[in-house]
Amino acid sequence: MEFKDLEIFQMVAQKGTISEAAKELSYVQSNITSRIQKLEAELNTPLFNRHNRGMRLTPEGKKLLVYCEKILSLTNEMKKVVQSKTEPAGKLEIGSVETVMKLPVILSSYNKKYKNVDLSLLTGVTEQLQEDVLNYHLDGAFVTEADPHPELVTHEVFQEELVLISDNSISTFEQLKKEPFLCFSKGCGYRARLEAWYKDHNIIPLKVMEFGTLETILGSVIMGLGITFVPKSTASQLEVRGLVQCHYLPEKYSKINTVFIRRKNAYLTSTLEKFIETIEQSKGEPAYPLAF
Structure with missing residues (x-):
């Protein structure tokens, strides 16, 4: 069995088709x-169920995928350890929720200092990003703080206040x-906080509408489609311009920490170490509000 066979198996499992x-x-x-x-013959078991629309893992294939991801991640880590230099270089894959207002400051500062690093960014919700870090798909991620996971190390980034925002036609909580x-989607830390407020006050929202981007959510609020729960730093400029109105909830629901997470047992490369240093140095820098 060769590493290349495992890489191919992993890619087919991810894409679902040979062509992709x-x-x-x-x-x-x-x-x-x-x-x-060849891999199926070597292991003496089918790894995929073939059908008209592609390929789906068999139970044995799902078991192999777990080990495959660990093996390939360790292989990649081994290369990083052996090739580690004082000057950061290579690939750094970072995830982030969409509302980290300090992210441009951090990324720009890091990119200017370490030009040999190929930095990539994936956005998503907290729950999925945490899974991606745990499963070695990401080197680290900016997420909203949740219950600490034993396999993760957490670095504080900043604390902020969440606010309910609506268009200017809404003035009371009864209307909200x-x-x-x-x-x-489910797994978003801000959504979980507002759902907790709904539950504690026996409120059933008229409708829950899921969107893929922050810009779409904010634009929809401005147009009067509904309300949302976002960091105050995200909404402040829109409020100043008279596009939205902010409504405040008790600290139990509104105070939230943004943290950077990484795997505890993963080798801390100079590339990632310098990224964490950049996060620490950014704490005194102002955030840049979202332009809309």
């Missing part, structure tokens, strides 16, 4: 097919309770 995996890896489809067949709630 071949495109991603720049291989011909016949090569991908023969590698998978009747408005649709505009939010990210």
